[in-house]
Amino acid sequence: MGIVSWTAAKAAASAYRVYASISDEIAKERRLRLEDGGAWRVFGNRGAAGKAVTVDTAMSLAAFWACVRVTAQAVSTLPLQFFEKQTNGPISIDHPLAEILVGSPNSDQTSLEYWESVVAWLLVSGDACSEISSIGRRVSAVHILPNARPYRDPQSNVLSYKYSDRGKDYTLPRDKVFHVKGFGWGGDCGLSAIRFGVQTFSTALAAFETSGKLFSNGMLASGILTSDQVLTDKQRPQLEEIMKTYSGSDKAGKMMILEGGLKYQSLQLNPVDAELLQQQRFSIEEICRWVGVPPIIIGHAPEGQTMFGSGVEQTFLAWLALGINPICERIERRITKQLIAPGEQRRVYAEFNREAFLQMDAAAKASFLSTMVQNGLMDRSEGRRKLNLPARKGGDVLTAQSNLVPLDQLGQAAGGASQARAAMLAWLGINSEAKQ
DSSP: OOOHHHHHHHHHHHHHHHHHHHHHHHHHHHOOOOOOOOGGGOOEEEOSSSSSEOOHHHTTSSSHHHHHHHHHHHHHHHEEEEEEOOOOOOEEETTTTIIIIOOOSSOOOHHHHHHHHHHHHHHHHHHEEEEEEEEEEEEEEEEEEOOOOEETTTTTOOOOEEEEEETTEEEEEEEEEEEEEOOOSSSSOOOOOOHHHHHHHHHHHHHHHHHHHEEETTOOEEEEOOOOOOOOOOHHHHHHHHHHHOOOOGGGGGGOOOOOOOOOEEEEOOOOTTTTHHHHHHHHHHHHHHHHGGGGGOOOTTTOOOOOSSHHHHHHHHHHHIIIIIHOOOOOOHHIIIIIIGTTTTTTEEEEEEGGGGGTTTHHHHHHHHHHHHBTSSSSHHHHHHTTTTTTTTSSSOOOOSOOGGGGGHHHHHHHHHHHHHHHHHHHOOOOHHHH
C-alpha cells in the first residue's frame, strides 16, 4: 500500500505541475498585453489651472518626458549581476534568475526594455508591478502589470493585487506579483509625482497651451470689432465666417478689409509682459524637482549655470548618487526579497554594476583601472576583462606600487639595490671605495 500511495502521490504532483504551467499560460494570455495601449492610461486630477493631469498629459510635457526617459534608460543599461557571499568575499555566479532578469524576462521584451518600463512606471505612478509566472517554485517569466494596485483586506489583513483587463477585474496574490515601490510613507503603495504635483503639471500644461494658441494666431493678440450699428441675427454668423479668413498663424500679416462702419481695435499683449517664457522655464525646473533630476541632465540650464565645466560634472555625480543609486537599491532589495528563494537570501544577492557609467568616459575608466591595478585591488587580467579583452599569461598576479611601504621596512629596498650595485662593481673589478 505504501508503494502504491507513493506512486499515486507522484502522479498527482506531476499532474499539478502541468496544471500550474497551463494556468500560468492562461493568466499570461488574460493579462494586459503590451499592445493594449488604452489601458495604460492612469486617470489623474484637475489642477487649479483647469487642466486635467494624467499620465498621457504629463508625458506630453517635454521636461517630464525627458526626466522619465533619461532615468529609465540610465538604470536599464546597467549590467545586473548575481553574487554569492563566501568566506573570502563575494564571487559572481550564474544564478538561474539571471536567465530571466538579465536574459529574457518574457516573450515580449528584452531585459533592457523590461527594466526601462519598470523604472518608468516607478517614476510615473510610484509603483512598478509585474506578474510572476513560475514553473513549480522556479520563476519562468515576469510581465509588466501597468494598472495593478495593492489591496489589503481590512478583515484578514491579507495583501493582494487587483487589476483590470478588457473590462474584467482580476486579483493576484502577493506571491505572484513582483512589486517595486517608490518613495513613500511605508504603506503598500509608493507616492506618485503626478498625483501630488498636480498643480505644477496643470500650470505647465496651461502655460504651454496658452503659448501655443498665441503662436497659432501669428503672435497677434485678439482684438475687438466695434460698429455704430447693431448687427442682425443673419449678419453675425456671416461676420464670424469672414473673420476666420484672417485668423491663424498662416494668415499673419494679411490685410483686413472692414466695411459697414466696422472698426478694429487690437488688444496689446506681449509674451514677455505675460511672462509666458519665464513661466515655462520655471515649470521645467519644478517638474525636475518632482522627478529628482537636475535640469542640466535634460539639457535645461537654469539661470546663471552653463552647460560646461566641473560644476556640471559634480551635478551629474550628485544625480547618480541621489537619483539613480536609490532606484537601483530599491530594485536590488526587491529582487532579494521576492524573487530569490528564502533559503538563498542570506548568501545570494543581485546588484547593478554602477561602473558601467564610466563606459563612455575613456579617461575616467582608464584612471579607475589604473588605480585599481596599481594598488593591488585588481589584477591585470581582471582589468582586461572589463575592457572585453582576453587575459594574458602572468596577468593574474596582484601588484602594487612600492613607493609606500611600512615604517619598519624603510631602507630595505634601498639596501638591496646598494648590494646589487656593489656586487656588479666587484664582478667588473672596479674598486667602489676608490671610485668614491
